[in-house]
Amino acid sequence: MKLKEKVAVITGAGCGFGMSRGFPTIFAQEGAHLVLNHYEQDEGRMMEFKRELEGYGVKVVLVEGDISLEETAKRLIDAAVEAFGRIDVLINAAGISNPKLLVDITTEDWNRMLAVDLTSVYFTCKYTVPIMMKQKSGRIINIASQVGQKGSVEHCHYAAAKAGVIGFTKSLAREIGQYHVTVNCIAPGPIETQLMGVVSDRWRKDKQAELVLPRFGAVEEVLPTAVFLASEPDGNLYTGQTLGPNLGDVML
Numbered sequence: 001m002k003l004k005e006k007v008a009v010i011t012g013a014g015c016g017f018g019m020s021r022g023f024p025t026i027f028a029q030e031g032a033h034l035v036l037n038h039y040e041q042d043e044g045r046m047m048e049f050k051r052e053l054e055g056y057g058v059k060v061v062l063v064e065g066d067i068s069l070e071e072t073a074k075r076l077i078d079a080a081v082e083a084f085g086r087i088d089v090l091i092n093a094a095g096i097s098n099p100k101l102l103v104d105i106t107t108e109d110w111n112r113m114l115a116v117d118l119t120s121v122y123f124t125c126k127y128t129v130p131i132m133m134k135q136k137s138g139r140i141i142n143i144a145s146q147v148g149q150k151g152s153v154e155h156c157h158y159a160a161a162k163a164g165v166i167g168f169t170k171s172l173a174r175e176i177g178q179y180h181v182t183v184n185c186i187a188p189g190p191i192e193t194q195l196m197g198v199v200s201d202r203w204r205k206d207k208q209a210e211l212v213l214p215r216f217g218a219v220e221e222v223l224p225t226a227v228f229l230a231s232e233p234d235g236n237l238y239t240g241q242t243l244g245p246n247l248g249d250v251m252l
């Protein structure tokens with residue numbers, strides 16, 4: 001168990017990277033207690049998921065709410081401190097995708113994308129960082145996207161948000177390295193989750209043709225990168241980095 005008795009706060013729980021076989025499950029299997037933010041998920045299913053995670057012998061706290069709101073982020077971090085008195089890992093995985101050409105993106109679409117995929121990261125970090133600075137330890141892992149690195153048609157707003165997350169991550173890493181807190185991004189390529197369900201067949205075909213490894217990935221192929229960044233000594237020397245489980249879509 002690489003994360004035994006660590007405390008991990010994870011947003012975006014309840015589907016995709018946040019569901020069974022996702023970040024919460026692998027972190028529970030590695031021994032971490034969990035504080036999970038979920039939004040618009042079935043309450044019964046979330047309770048079932050909580051019990052499933054507790055089966056690994058860890059404690060689980062659920063915090064419902066829209067993480068693009070500062071109030072939710074504060075409530076999430078307060079709940080973690082109240083339950084466990086510390087936060088070792090923060091994973092910002094909540095996100096939306098709404099593929100549209102620029103000419104079709106409304107101001108409302110744009111603002112919502114930036115609020116959920118970028119501003120939420122600012123909010124959760126704003127409340128977590130003082131705690132990690134005080135502890136003189138912590139790992140922040142932001143889920144960006146390869147789209148934020150190379151762009152993609154129908155994703156101007158999404159790419160802008162994810163590129164913002166990468167820039168934010170590098171800056172925060174520079175600010176708080178002296179407190180032994182690391183801040184990194186994972187920028188996956190296309191992974192089969194609900195989020196992928198909204199792209200067109202044409203987009204899928206064109207994207208697959210661009211990939212060096214000519215297939216889409218599975219959630220479980222991304223998770224070990226997060227465990228690696230959160231673990232000691234594995235992730236000790238990584239900060240301000242963008243790790244790319246992206247099937248060769250981006251090579252840096």
Ligand SMILES: NC(=O)c1ccc[n+]([C@@H]2O[C@H](COP(=O)([O-])OP(=O)(O)OC[C@H]3O[C@@H](n4cnc5c(N)ncnc54)[C@H](O)[C@@H]3O)[C@@H](O)[C@H]2O)c1
Binds near residue numbers: 038093188
């Ligand atoms: N699937 C991919 O191909 C892929 C590739 C690169 C990056 N990502 C990123 O990975 C992260 C997870 O995506 P996924 O593939 O699991 O998608 P998903 O749609 O399956 O899951 C997204 C999660 O975010 C939550 N969420 C959405 N809006 C929210 C809000 N306002 N407040 C709180 N939670 C909210 C949803 O409830 C859901 O649990 C996202 O940030 C996404 O951009 C996904």
